[in-house]
Amino acid sequence: MKKAIILLVAICSISLPAAANETVRVLDAWARATILTSRPGAAYATIESDSGDRLLGVTTPVADHVMIHAIESDGDVSRMKHVEVLEIPAGQxxxxxxxxxxxxxxxxxxKLEEGAMFPMTLSFEKAGEVTVEVSVLGIAADGPQNTGKEAGQ
Ligand SMILES: [Cu+2]
Known part of the structure; x- marks a missing residue:
């Protein structure tokens, strides 16, 4: 009986989403719903790597191209800065x-419609391509844990 349970656990861990890779994990990928297609959309995720890696580029069938952006603040003004390569330090x-x-x-x-899903492929220097399914949350969402639907949000 115990053996059967262990086997079941093993099968379950194999059928995890494609996001699980030996060295890199892309977790909780989500995007905000958009109202206008003339404005860019934004997607978010948590990335971790056991041995350290570098994110070289991102593609998705729902957009022409994807840019990695950081926010740079200069006094009261914050602007987006294009990041060519995103370093993923080991264990962080x-x-x-x-x-x-x-x-x-x-x-x-x-339009990115709330409730929809779309694939996004992240290319890493060492881990190669990792494709994740991105959940489209509401336009006021802050993340999968806060979808902006709770009272008072
Ligand atoms: Cu941006």
């Missing part, structure tokens, strides 16, 4: 979140 979690680093979806092919 890099959180892409509203108000900070994000993936800018340039040239959206259509």
């Amino acid at each position: 979690r890099i959180a892409l979140a509203p108000g900070g680093m994000h993936l800018m979806l340039m040239g959206l092919h259509g």
Whole structure:
């Protein structure tokens, strides 16, 4: 009986989403719903790597191209800065979140509708390509834990 349970656990861990890779993990990928296709969309995720890696680029079928953006503040003014390569230090979690680093979806092919999902492929120097499913949350969402739907949000 115990053997059967162990086997079941083993099967379950194999069927985890494609985001699970031996060296790099891309967790909680989400995007904000968009109203206008003329404005870029923004996607977020948490990335971690056991041995350290570098994110070289991102693609998705829902947009022409994806840029890695950081926020740079200069006094009261904050502006977006294009990041060519995002370093993922070993054992650290890099959180892409509203108000900070994000993936800018340039040239959206259509509105990102709340509740929809779309694939996004992240290319890492060592781990190669990691494709994740991105959940589209509400336009006021701050993340998968705060979808902006709770009272008072
Ligand atoms: Cu941006």
